Amino acid sequence: SSRFRASEHQHARYNPLRDDWVLVSAHRVKRPWQGQLEKPPPEDVPRWDPKNPLCPGATRANGEVNPQYEGTFVFPNDFPALQPDAPEPDDSDHPLFRAAPARGVCKVMCFHPWSDLTLPLMSLAEIRTVIDAWAELATDLGASYPWVQIFENKGAMMGCSNPHPHCQVWASSFLPNEARLEDRTQREHLSQHGVPMLLEYAEQEARRKERLVVENADWLVVVPYWATWPYQTLLLPRRHVCRLQDLRESERDSLASIMKRLLIKYDNLFEVSFPYSMGWHGAPTGPHLEEDCRHWQLHAHYYPPLLRSATVRKFMVGYEMLAQAQRDLTPEQAAERLRSLPEVHYKEGDK
C-alpha cells in the first residue's frame, strides 16, 4: 500500500510521561463544523472595577479589603477545595470503598493590578515578578506539602470566572494522580535509560526541530510528539532542573522572555486572547525534599482548547472520555503554524 505520512494517515502515538496513547487522525480536520460556537472573550474589561474581588482596594467575599497592590498579590482562596485541618475519613470497610485524608491550602495570585492585562501584554520585568512569586510560593508551601500545584485557567471556556490576570496555587498533603503518574514514568525512564526523560526529550526536540515553537539559551517550547490538545505545548528547561525554586536569576529572565514569546504567538494564532489551562510540574516537596529527585525535570504544560478559530474548540468527549484522546491535526502541523506566527502581539503591531 501507499507510503505512510503522519499528516494523512491515522496512527497512535505514545505519551511516555503519562504512559498512554493518543490517536492522531489529521485528515479529520477537513470535516465541517456545525456544532457549538464559543463566545470570544470580552474586549471591554475595565482596568479597575471596585466590584471585582481581584482588584486592588476591592472587598472580597470574606469582607477583607485588598491592599493597593502594585505587583503580584497572593491571598487565600475564599472557597478552597483544600483546607489545612479536615478530619480523617473513617477506615474503609471494603477494598472497593476506599477514602483517604486530603489536606491542603488554596491560594489565588493576581499577576498585576490591572484587570485588562494578560501575561503576553505585560513587560518582561512584570512577568519576571510573577515567576519570582511562583518560586516563592513553591518554596513556602513546599516546605511542608508534598505537592504544590501552580495553575492558570485563562478564559471563560476554561472555567475561569474572572478576567483579571491571575493563577491559583493548590498545595496538598498527597501526590495527585498526575504527579504520581509522572513520578513513576520519569523514575522508570531514568532507571532504564540512565538519563532524565525530559532532559533527553528536550535534547532530541532541539535537534529534530519540527515540533519546536520557540527557544532560547535556557528553554524550549515544543508541541509534544504526543500532544492531545490541538495547540498543546510543553515548556522545558535545557538544563536539569528539579523545581521552580531552583531556577537561577538568568533562567528566570529567559523564562519571562520565552513565556511572553509563546503567549504572543498563542494570542496571534486566532487574534484573540487565547484560552488555556497551564501549570507547573516539578519534583515533589515536603517529605520528598530529602529524596533523590534526579528522575524529575521541571516543566510546564499548556492545554489550550481552541481548534479552528477563536470560536471553534476541540471537544474531548465521547470517544476521548470513554476510550482514548484523539486529535485532528498533527503536532508537527500545529508547531509549524505557531512557529510561523509573528512575535509582535496583534494588538501592539500598529504602534
Added chain:
Amino acid sequence: SSRFRASEHQHARYNPLRDDWVLVSAHRVKRPWQGQLEKPPPEDVPRWDPKNPLCPGATRANGEVNPQYEGTFVFPNDFPALQPDAPEPDDSDHPLFRAAPARGVCKVMCFHPWSDLTLPLMSLAEIRTVIDAWAELATDLGASYPWVQIFENKGAMMGCSNPHPHCQVWASSFLPNEARLEDRTQREHLSQHGVPMLLEYAEQEARRKERLVVENADWLVVVPYWATWPYQTLLLPRRHVCRLQDLRESERDSLASIMKRLLIKYDNLFEVSFPYSMGWHGAPTGPHLEEDCRHWQLHAHYYPPLLRSATVRKFMVGYEMLAQAQRDLTPEQAAERLRSLPEVHYKEGDK
C-alpha cells in the same frame, strides 16, 4: 478534632476501575458562580428537516441519500477518525518517539427517524430496538476488531453537532487507553479477590443503597463511590455478563426500562434535555474472543457535565487537568437528588 462527615470534610476517594483518585470537596458547592453560562438546548427542533444529514430521505456529505428508515439506521461516518486501511507508521527510531498503527471503522447510528425525540421520550419498544442494534454492531464489528466503542455525545455542550438522536460506534485495531486500564484493574481484582470487581461492586451497592439511583431485577444504576462528574452514573448488570451481545431477551427489555427511568430523572433534574457522554465497556473482542474474560463485567458510564442548573456546568480544567479530578458535591448527595426525582418526564407530566 470533629467527627468526619463526607458532605462537609474534603477527602480523596479511590477509583478501583481506573486506579486513580478523586478529590471530594463538598463544602465548595456553596461558592457563587460568576463564570460562563451554557446555552440551553434548542426547544424547537423540527421533527424532519431535509437539510439534516441524519434524517430519513436527506442527502449526506458524500452525496448518498438516506433511506426512509423507520427504526434505527446505521451508516458510515463521513469524516471517520479511523479507516480500515491506513499504512503502518515507520519504525520508531527512539523510545520517546513511538508510533503505532491504528485501523478501524467509524459508524453513526440514528436511534429514531424523528429529530425532536430523545431516548427518555422514546417508547420501551423503541429503546429496545436501539439496544438490539447496539448488540448487533458489537457482534459484527467485534468479529474482527479488538475494541468496539459505542458512545453517545448528547447536547452541544458535549461537542454534539446534531440534535437528531444518535450515537457513534468506533471500532479499532487496538485497545484504547480506557480499555487497557479497565482490563488491567479488573484482571488484578479477580486474581486478588476471586470475584469480578464490578459484580462484587454491584452487590455491595445494592446492599448499601445510599448511592443507588434506580434498580430492577437485572440492572442497577449508581453514582459510583468514586464519581468525578457531579451526576456521573454507572449502569451495571446484576448477573455476570461480559458483553452487550451476551444479554438475554429479558435483560434487553429490562435494560430499556432502566435506561428510560435513568434518563427521565436526568432530564427532570434541571428540566432540560440533559447533556452527557455515555458509552459501553465490555470484554475485548476480535482476537480476544477466545480468551478468558471472567474478570470483565459489562457496564455503561454516563458522564454529564452539568453541576448546578441547566446553564452551569462543572469545568474539568486547571487543577483537574494538571493534578486530579475534584468534585463539589458528594456522590451520595448526587444519588439522593436523582433518586428523589419523579419517573415521569417533565414534558409529559401534564398529559
